[in-house]
């Protein structure tokens with residue numbers, strides 16, 4: 001294990017008591033200081049992996065080292081050196097924000113003399129200093145999540161695990177949490193975040209692992225992964241139906257329009273072409289389609305997104321499965337955010 005790694009997992013396997021193989025042979029390395037994202041749809045194995053890395057669950061087989069400690073032999077050492085924010089918030093609704101943090105300091109064994117300063121610093125960091133004396137039950141969903149994240153950090157761990165921290169939050173609340181995560185990462189804290197939101201992964205993470213059915217199917221920076229899609233994407237909308245779309249696919253694949261072999265697919269209302277020269281030769285395709293007697297009603301060229309990456313790997317859109325949060329509803333107490 002290299003000293004520069006915060007997490008090293010080798011061939012991690014987790015089979016639940018009922019025989020469900022939730023994680024099958026996951027290996028990953030996360031360098032210290034990195035903002036790492038674990039992206040995948042519901043049920044892919046994200047929570048099982050994060051719980052195993054945080055020593056809350058024993059792997060069926062495999063090897064894990066966290067902050068230099070062996071997770072099976074030194075689980076206590078691992079736990080003392082990490083923060084963990086679960087999917088369900090662990091905030092006590094009957095306690096104020098400050099009392100919640102004080103309780104977390106006691107639980108994590110933060111020295112008495114250091115507690116007061118630590119608590120005020122964290123309240124500032126997550127923008128809850130103004131509501132420090134309010135009971136958490138009055139907080140919006142976003143405020144509770146920020147308080148929960150702060151409680152995971154009272155002992156200044158060098159590594160923090162965040163399990164789908166923004167699920168169910170509206171975009172404004174999500175953005176505030178992102179700012180906060182960036183701030184703790186800027187202070188040198190390694191972050192291991194699971195998410196089913198492509199935009200979250202794209203905006204925050206330096207490097208990503210994409211997990212599907214318990215296996216890592218892609219790994220790299222968002223930019224690297226997008227590059228693997230194989231170029232830019234030209235969408236052409238056609239006036240006519242399936243027969244016209246099939247003819248358009250044949251035209252786009254015919255020699256002389258795009259160099260090499262472009263990837264061409266039918267869409268709901270036309271075709272989609274992925275190739276490095278989509279922009280350069282797009283108009284050639286439009287001319288060829290017209291010559292073929294097909295009527296183009298619109299087109300656009302765009303850079304690939306992480307959804308295209310997911311589609312290329314799995315043949316499915318991740319966003320199809322993910323319920324995006326509701327649009328903002330009226331603000332709750334003091335936070336200007338809603339659940």
Ligand SMILES: Nc1ncnc2c1ncn2[C@@H]1O[C@H](COP(=O)(O)OP(=O)(O)OP(=O)(O)O)[C@@H](O)[C@H]1O
Pocket residue numbers: 016017018020021022040041042043044045046047048049196
């Ligand atoms: N305690 C359990 N017993 C049996 N099977 C489980 C248990 N917990 C999870 N699973 C199953 O293991 C697989 C992986 O679940 P996991 O919760 O790790 O996925 P996830 O990617 O975190 O999904 P989600 O976003 O829904 O939390 C799923 O098939 C799930 O149904």
